[in-house]
Amino acid sequence: MSLNVDRAGTAFSFKGGMLPMTVMELTSADPEQIREQLAGKVSQSPAFFQHTPVVLSVEKLAEPHLALERICAVCRAHKLLPVAVRGGADPVKQSAWALGLGWFPPQEERVRNLESVSRSLPEEELPSPAPAGMAPVANRIHRGTVRSGQQVSAAEGDLIVLGSVNAGAEVLAGGNVHVYGALRGRALAGIHGDREAGIFCHELHAELLSLAGNYKRLEDIDPQLLGTAVQVRLNDDQLAIAPLV
Amino acid sequence: MAKIIVVTSGKGGVGKTTSAAAIATGLALRGKKTVVIDFDVGLRNLDLIMGCERRVVYDLINVIQGEAGLNQAMIRDKRVDNLHILPASQTRDKDALSAEGVEKVLDTLTKDFDYVVCDSPAGIERGAQLAMYYADEAVVVTNPEVSSVRDSDRILGLLGSKTRRAEQGQDPVKEHLLITRYDPERVNHGDMLNLEDIQEILSINLIGLIPESEAVLRASNQGVPVTHDQKSDAGQAYVDTVSRLLGEDIPLRFHEYQKKSLLSRVFGGGRR
Numbered sequence: 001m002s003l004n005v006d007r008a009g010t011a012f013s014f015k016g017g018m019l020p021m022t023v024m025e026l027t028s029a030d031p032e033q034i035r036e037q038l039a040g041k042v043s044q045s046p047a048f049f050q051h052t053p054v055v056l057s058v059e060k061l062a063e064p065h066l067a068l069e070r071i072c073a074v075c076r077a078h079k080l081l082p083v084a085v086r087g088g089a090d091p092v093k094q095s096a097w098a099l100g101l102g103w104f105p106p107q108e109e110r111v112r113n114l115e116s117v118s119r120s121l122p123e124e125e126l127p128s129p130a131p132a133g134m135a136p137v138a139n140r141i142h143r144g145t146v147r148s149g150q151q152v153s154a155a156e157g158d159l160i161v162l163g164s165v166n167a168g169a170e171v172l173a174g175g176n177v178h179v180y181g182a183l184r185g186r187a188l189a190g191i192h193g194d195r196e197a198g199i200f201c202h203e204l205h206a207e208l209l210s211l212a213g214n215y216k217r218l219e220d221i222d223p224q225l226l227g228t229a230v231q232v233r234l235n236d237d238q239l240a241i242a243p244l245v
Numbered sequence: 246m247a248k249i250i251v252v253t254s255g256k257g258g259v260g261k262t263t264s265a266a267a268i269a270t271g272l273a274l275r276g277k278k279t280v281v282i283d284f285d286v287g288l289r290n291l292d293l294i295m296g297c298e299r300r301v302v303y304d305l306i307n308v309i310q311g312e313a314g315l316n317q318a319m320i321r322d323k324r325v326d327n328l329h330i331l332p333a334s335q336t337r338d339k340d341a342l343s344a345e346g347v348e349k350v351l352d353t354l355t356k357d358f359d360y361v362v363c364d365s366p367a368g369i370e371r372g373a374q375l376a377m378y379y380a381d382e383a384v385v386v387t388n389p390e391v392s393s394v395r396d397s398d399r400i401l402g403l404l405g406s407k408t409r410r411a412e413q414g415q416d417p418v419k420e421h422l423l424i425t426r427y428d429p430e431r432v433n434h435g436d437m438l439n440l441e442d443i444q445e446i447l448s449i450n451l452i453g454l455i456p457e458s459e460a461v462l463r464a465s466n467q468g469v470p471v472t473h474d475q476k477s478d479a480g481q482a483y484v485d486t487v488s489r490l491l492g493e494d495i496p497l498r499f500h501e502y503q504k505k506s507l508l509s510r511v512f513g514g515g516r517r
């Protein structure tokens with residue numbers, strides 16, 4: 001792909017990339033309603049709203065014209081950064097471009113295109129998945145203590161906490177939960193039902209351990225394991241807690 | 246520019262107001278121009294602890310609502326130069342506090358003073374959040390008991406997210422742990438959490454340890470901040486705390502159980 005021109009002269013190069021992206025699917029076009037509900041979400045999980053880039057999906061809206069500028073302003077006020085719009089009629093596309101946002105065709109259409117392309121390709125030439133070295137899922141590293149009342153989550157991937165999770169705090173992950181400190185709060189792994197997910201911690205005092213919906217309370221945990229380094233796995237719908245090493 | 250220090254805890258009754266009064270007095274005694282503000286609107290206490298309740302005319306809410314000037318509302322301390330008190334209103338509630346109003350008051354005060362000490366109300370609602378919002382440093386007052394540690398942990402979470410420094414992505418609020426009502430004898434018996442356990446859970450820098458002392462209750466009832474009682478262990482511990490706040494390296498005292506010396510201190514203090 002690269003032409004190997006002399007390095008000093010190259011200002012940039014284009015690379016293909018697949019980045020995890022949050023899609024905000026709008027079911028209302030009313031900026032006020034969106035504002036109210038966003039404010040609620042922000043207070044529930046402020047950690048998520050840190051200038052998070054989002055794609056506004058308007059596929060479910062029937063209106064040909066949208067108050068896109070106001071919706072974007074509401075998002076930005078709540079620390080969401082709209083980077084593109086998906087779907088919508090031609091006026092929506094035009095106003096997205098006018099606002100400096102990208103525009104994606106509606107999802108169904110795109111999937112169909114991809115399918116037809118891949119069907120026409122011979123097996124060997126199938127496009128390779130995401131380049132090596134790039135995580136296909138969004139793992140998350142939290143540095144520092146997770147304090148009482150705080151909730152830290154990695155919706156799709158693993159959550160790694162470099163610190164302790166204190167009593168009254170909650171950590172959630174679609175994948176595994178690793179705590180490199182004391183786990184005193186609640187830890188939920190495999191929240192979308194991944195039965196292979198586990199919880200790993202250096203000092204177990206957890207209020208609650210949950211794997212793919214199966215849980216154990218502090219009361220149910222063998223007292224001998226408290227304060228030790230453990231791994232928690234799912235074994236026939238039962239949480240099995242074993243020493244870490 | 247003054248440093249804004251919030252004295253907070255989440256839990257009530259752990260010694261926030263006592264500590265705010267003692268620290269503000271200690272700072273003023275060290276020559277720092279200091280003002281201490283009572284944010285506990287509706288449950289005004291700081292003026293009692295500071296012994297100026299009879300001199301309150303206007304309060305923080307009057308200033309915020311433009312009914313009085315700052316200089317009219319601030320009370321000059323009779324014992325220490327450089328120390329002023331801005332009392333809370335007893336007849337209003339915390340809804341009368343507005344973010345803009347608080348900001349305006351603090352902006353004015355930071356120009357004239359070296360330290361602004363904000364005495365936070367208990368809880369995590371509006372009053373407490375406004376007291377901490379503009380802070381540069383926080384003194385988190387914690388008693389050696391499980392519920393107090395849990396509430397302090399919650400407050401530390403808010404300090405890391407619901408303050409101006411956090412929201413604007415500046416350097417985080419500098420957090421200090423102040424353990425009060427520490428009784429080494431009861432810690433030895435296992436009735437109280439020990440210092441190391443509290444520090445391990447909260448994992449922030451310890452700025453001071455105030456022993457359980459009769460001098461504190463006496464000071465409160467007399468309206469003389471305990472810092473003035475230099476014969477008491479609590480008074481000395483607050484002086485140490487203030488020195489550490491000013492960046493000095495002072496070894497920790499009063500955290501070990503010494504039967505004789507503790508008893509003699511208690512009795513010595515009790516008879517005066």
